[in-house]
Amino acid sequence: MNKKQAQIESHHFPWDHPRFRSWIAVARACQLMQQTLTRRLTHLDVKPPHLDILVNLYRFDGITQQELARKLLVGRSNMSMLLPQLEKRGLIERRGDARDKRVLRLSLTSAGRTLTEEAMEIQTALIENSHGGEPIEDCVKVAESMERIIATLLKEDDLAAGG
Amino acid sequence: MNKKQAQIESHHFPWDHPRFRSWIAVARACQLMQQTLTRRLTHLDVKPPHLDILVNLYRFDGITQQELARKLLVGRSNMSMLLPQLEKRGLIERRGDARDKRVLRLSLTSAGRTLTEEAMEIQTALIENSHGGEPIEDCVKVAESMERIIATLLKEDDLAAGG
DNA sequence: ACAATTATGTTCATGGTTGAACATTAGAAA
DNA sequence: TTTCTAATGTTCAACCATGAACATAATTGT
Structure with a gap:
């Protein structure tokens, strides 16, 4: 029995892994934020x-x-x-x-510059708004997590480019 | 002096706001993850x-x-x-x-189904890998944050669609 | 100086994503 | 029933993004 089968048969689907679920949520939030921002910027x-x-x-x-x-x-x-x-x-x-x-x-x-300032206000407002009551400290922790992930992925990128 | 000018002149640029910086990190991480996943899936x-x-x-x-x-x-x-x-x-x-x-x-x-299982293994491996030493509990907290943001944005979506 | 390599920006073909307009079908209202 | 409305899927033109191939310019090696 190979690894894949063990995963399937013991019901360890990807979406049962906490990290997987977490990342899916991140991706969906990004997607939605992008779409909402797109709508709010149309008039500019x-x-x-x-x-x-x-x-x-x-x-x-x-x-x-x-x-x-x-x-x-x-x-x-x-x-x-x-x-x-x-x-x-x-x-x-x-x-x-x-x-x-x-x-x-x-x-x-x-x-x-003028247009950028207008647009940035919209973006900032959207972010503040959508983050509702998220405590600042939580956001900071999220940022730290993401920075670490970015660093890891960039290292991979270098390897891919260098190899 | 309007609000925008006050922001600018007191050096409160968007990128100085913790939530803004946090979200930029999230977006960048997503983008990188997507690109890396794209590369790892090419052979399929x-x-x-x-x-x-x-x-x-x-x-x-x-x-x-x-x-x-x-x-x-x-x-x-x-x-x-x-x-x-x-x-x-x-x-x-x-x-x-x-x-x-x-x-x-x-x-x-x-x-x-076979292809999907192969691809899911790659995706899962990438996520686990890129999350390096992030504690599971941190991922769970991130997921909760994101779910709240998703809920907020979806509510907005409904308003936009309903209005 | 000359050649080879590297870096910057452009062009082109390809592909994913969207929104609007459309056709078909279901369901609701008269 | 008949008509109106809503839902599902398709098509189309437009846009963003990519990578490969290219042209130009800078840098390095000889």
């Missing part, structure tokens, strides 16, 4: 992917497309698709770097 | 969306496309796109219900 004509970009430009002015992609955990090509849209809307600027002619340095325009 | 030619479907058919045999979509928090059209693929691969079956000629009842084939 901004979607979560755009907001992620805008917020990072708000924090890190002059960042590079590559750096931005890394922070967002997406591919470079994704930035190449989305950034021109935001540029055409006059929300961001892309200026070539004088020293390194490969890179494009990104920054928010005045309009972009 | 299965992607997370497919696996979600398969696991739910594994648990709930004879489920309807609509019910499945609801469980997965996706639109019906999504199921209409994905299910025929799995059917063509011989992993699932769709049989019309005799009493209600609108619905299609879904079930795994033998091959589908």
